[in-house]
Amino acid sequence: MAELVRTWSVVREDLRASRILLRAGWRAALVYRASFLSAIVGGVALQGTQLLFIGVLLSKFSVIDGWRLNDVAFLFAMRLAAHAFYVVPFGALVMIDYSIQQGEVDRYLLRPAGIYLQVVTRHAPLMALGDALLGFGSLAIFAGQSSVSWTPGKVAFLIAAVIGGGLVETGMQTFLAAFSFRMTSTISLRILADDTITRFSGYPLTMFNRWGFLSLTFVFPMAFIAYLPATMLLGRTDQLPTATWLAAISPCGGLIIFTIGLTFFNWMTRKYNSPGS
Amino acid sequence: MPVDTLSTRLTGLRGLYRAGYRSVLVYRADLLFGIAGLVIQATLTVVVWRVLYDGHDEVAGVGASTAVAYAVLAACIQSILMPWQFSSLPLRVLRGQIGVDMMRPRSLISQNLAQAAGTMVGRLPVGAAGLLTGLALGGVKAPHTLPDLLAWVVSMVLGIANVMIINLLVSMIAFWTVEIGGIMILYRFGSAFLSGALIPLWFMPGWLQPIISWLPFQAQIYAPLSIWFGTRHGVDLLGTLALQLGWVLVLFVLLQLVWRRAVHKVVVFGG
Amino acid sequence: MPPIIEVSDLTKEFTRPDVRPGRFAGTRSLFTRARKVTTAVDGISFQIGEGELIGFLGxxxxxKSTTxxxxxxxxxxTSGTVTVAGQVxxxxxxxxxxxxxxVFGQRTQLWYDLPLRDSFEIIRDLYSMDPATYRTRLGEFTEILDLDEFIDTPVRSLSLGQRMRGDLVAAMLYAPPILYLDEPTVGLDVVAKGKIREFVAEINAGRRTTVILTTHDMDDVERLCRRVVIIDHGKILYEGDVEMLKAQYVTSRDIVVHCTDFDATTITSPFAQVVSADAFKATLRFDPERTAVPKVVHDLTSRYPITDLSVLEPDLEDVIRQLYTERTPNAR
Known part of the structure; x- marks a missing residue:
């Protein structure tokens, strides 16, 4: 019980601290007004090319692994929206190498707030607004055109799935970022993960044979980002080589993966070797 | 006062070329993950295109094996030509080190081009790994004829020159604004789409094709690869090479103009 | 004075990849996994009392920084224990x-793009300070450190001295009982150094804050610290009083004599040796253990028409230099 009270007070303290630090981050970002538009355009361009890519392909091929254009577009949109739930709150995670190399983490360790929290509130990720714009915009358009017959229950499932998908990506990136406490640079590893997710998590993943699919579900769990919940909404769970219930509870995958990532991250903070002797 | 011969000039630039090459090797993790990344990407790309072609013999006049090979080769070439940081120029402008660079006895343009060439050579192992993956999966085709191969070499050199000049041009925006992160990303992904690195122009919708063919980006990757796959002959082939050469000349003149304005800005307002 | 910081047998080792120079070093480093262990801090123990102002040198x-x-x-x-105010x-x-x-002199803990005042307000909120205390304390600190002229300037536009003053305030706003200062005066001009020393003396004497100061500036130490801990190669070389340290290491004192009416090169003394001399000035060295200062002075003034005379204080800088070279003959 006492343990629970202590945990709760830490959580409350962190929420308060994150409000304070986020406000500071946004205020600092607004100092450079000119960068605002440029960053948002960059965010739209990054994910937008993927949307263009799939759009051009499907205009020629119209079907991919038995999925029609409108459903693939919906799957892509789900992934884009989930991505926004990663980059908007946690986008500053990208800077972890820099924070460690420059010894900023020294200062985080001296403050009465969580390390992870201070890392993710380090600056306001302006580019993420472009991701959010594109993600939520395309989801709003393509959800209506997909073959899902929407009910309030399905809408709720979709919202949970998109937030969960964001947490899956966050958890994976957090796990990889934790290695920065031991390695000089993990940016290329994280770009590799990000790139793989960006390029391929919007496809019907069962197209990569059985073992490919299983490793994308349990080893590099990007199937939880959009594909698994989408099969549930589209009634295509019969395609899966795994049990149907896995798709049904897939929105919870985010919580589990994020918890694993965060626990590992916090454990690795003890391995921190501050730069400079 | 040493005489500035061609050979002393080249020696100076070789140092910068080596700096670019070494900077790739120093970050060994980046290189190893770059290799792993392209192996994964090439594998998944082959699968995606094969699944797409399931049930089609030809789409837009292109067969499955050509489409797969195009996707793999384009990914390999792009991984060499487009490293994450394609010039140290913006950072040096931001930190005010550009003044020192300008005092060196070589022009800033050749310094940057030499360094970019070094970086590309340093990234050759990444491209090679992707190519091997493609070969292992049976997803790569050689050119039909020897003349095609020779024409491809010429075309690829022109494509590389094109990429290097545009990369530097875009980096030079740093002289006018410090906030170029968004512009760089727009350029990176925009050019990936327009150069044919993601999708060959064959598959682009009819209304988009003429627009893209009038932009310089298609001369970077699409033009050499279309020669590789033997889709251009005679006048068409010569026309393609002439257009590529034309773009390199135009872009180089543009680079000199922009550079002159940048120098003016640094001299008048400080770096 | 009860100890507020207790360090016992403290050790820190670092593991780093072992890079061997040579041909293809870059390419080879892609595959090697050789590692090298270095011991930065090697089993040190000491205590710091509540309200003390201690110099941590080396x-x-x-x-130093690792400790x-x-x-x-x-x-x-890696091993050993540290307790600070009863906590690990x-x-x-x-x-x-x-x-x-x-305060780490090389790095700031302030928000780079925001005005200094914003950083203080963020810290106020982070440490849940009540507004009244915050206002009074900021007012007092502003007065000692003259923050008025730059408190609304963004941190990135501050001079080093201004930024350092801002960092000091940020570290002391919430009145912690312990303050660590790592090279707070490095690279500052005389005026800025003076301000910072004044502030540190104030918070130590006036507010009973325990201060641990690392510095290379012996003026800082002479003006602020009574006790020092000196470490080298991860081990403690000396721990104790500054005056005792000087007494232990200074085996000779110098007297400088000025004169106008006769040639200073002719000066001699039965108690001291002439180290250098020209027409107007002579420097003599003696052993204070054997001869007391007044005796030497009296002897000189009674025999020569001297216009000015001064006894040089032992220089801590020299003492420290002597200490380092003595204990580490093969270093450098």
């Missing part, structure tokens, strides 16, 4: 954070 790379980082909870020790810093990190303030 040459570059001696293990300070373990005391503040930034680094986890790295384990009770949050509670420890509230009882310490820290």
């Amino acid at each position: 040459p570059n790379g001696a293990g 300070i980082k373990m005391l503040t909870g930034i680094l986890v020790p 810093p790295w384990r009770d990190r949050r509670r420890n954070a509230r009882s310490i303030g820290a």
Whole structure:
């Protein structure tokens, strides 16, 4: 019980601290007004090319692994929206190498707030607004055109799935970022993960044979980002080589993966070797 | 006062070329993950295109094996030509080190081009790994004829020159604004789409094709690869090479103009 | 004075990849996994009393910063124990954070793009200070450190001295009982150094804050510290009083004599040796253990028409230099 009270007070303290630090981050970002538009355009361009890519392909091929254009577009949109739930709150995670190399983490360790929290509130990720714009915009358009017959229950499932998908990506990136406490640079590893997710998590993943699919579900769990919940909404769970219930509870995958990532991250903070002797 | 011969000039630039090459090797993790990344990407790309072609013999006049090979080769070439940081120029402008660079006895343009060439050579192992993956999966085709191969070499050199000049041009925006992160990303992904690195122009919708063919980006990757796959002959082939050469000349003149304005800005307002 | 910081047998080792120079070093480093262990801090023990102002000295790379980082909870020790105000810093990190303030001269803890005042307000909120206390304390600090002229300037536009003053205030706003200062005066001009010393003396004497000061500036030490801990190669070389240190290492004192009416090169003394002399000035050296200062002075003034005379204070800088070279004959 006492343990629970202590945990709760830490959580409350962190929420308060994150409000304070986020406000500071946004205020600092607004100092450079000119960068605002440029960053948002960059965010739209990054994910937008993927949307263009799939759009051009499907205009020629119209079907991919038995999925029609409108459903693939919906799957892509789900992934884009989930991505926004990663980059908007946690986008500053990208800077972890820099924070460690420059010894900023020294200062985080001296403050009465969580390390992870201070890392993710380090600056306001302006580019993420472009991701959010594109993600939520395309989801709003393509959800209506997909073959899902929407009910309030399905809408709720979709919202949970998109937030969960964001947490899956966050958890994976957090796990990889934790290695920065031991390695000089993990940016290329994280770009590799990000790139793989960006390029391929919007496809019907069962197209990569059985073992490919299983490793994308349990080893590099990007199937939880959009594909698994989408099969549930589209009634295509019969395609899966795994049990149907896995798709049904897939929105919870985010919580589990994020918890694993965060626990590992916090454990690795003890391995921190501050730069400079 | 040493005489500035061609050979002393080249020696100076070789140092910068080596700096670019070494900077790739120093970050060994980046290189190893770059290799792993392209192996994964090439594998998944082959699968995606094969699944797409399931049930089609030809789409837009292109067969499955050509489409797969195009996707793999384009990914390999792009991984060499487009490293994450394609010039140290913006950072040096931001930190005010550009003044020192300008005092060196070589022009800033050749310094940057030499360094970019070094970086590309340093990234050759990444491209090679992707190519091997493609070969292992049976997803790569050689050119039909020897003349095609020779024409491809010429075309690829022109494509590389094109990429290097545009990369530097875009980096030079740093002289006018410090906030170029968004512009760089727009350029990176925009050019990936327009150069044919993601999708060959064959598959682009009819209304988009003429627009893209009038932009310089298609001369970077699409033009050499279309020669590789033997889709251009005679006048068409010569026309393609002439257009590529034309773009390199135009872009180089543009680079000199922009550079002159940048120098003016640094001299008048400080770096 | 009860100890507020207790360090016993503290050790920190670092493991780094072992890079061998030579041909293809870059390419080879892609595959090698050779590692090298270095011991930065090697089993040191000491105590610091509540309200003390202690100097923590040592040459570059001696293990000073590593020790300070373990005391503040930034680094986890390889072995040994640290307790600061009854807590283990790295384990009770949050509670420890509230009882310490820290200024690392090389790095700022302020928000780079925001005005200095905003950083103070963020800290006020982070440490849940009540507005009244915050206002009074900021007012007092502003007065001692003359913050008025730049408190609304963005941190990135501040001079080094201004930024350092801002960092000091940020570290002391929430009145932690312990303050760590790592090279707070490095690179500052005389005026700025003076301000910072004044502030440190004030918070130590007036507010009973325990201060741990690392510095290379012996003026800082002479003006502020009574006790010092000196380390080199990760081990303690000396721990104790500054005056005792001088007494122990200074075996000779110098007297400088000025004269106008006769040639100073003719000066001799039965108690002291002439070290240097020209027409107007002579420097003599004697052993204070054997001869008392007044005796030497009296002898000189009674025999020569001297216009001015001064006894040089032992220089801590020299003492420290002597200490380093003596204990580490093969270093450098």
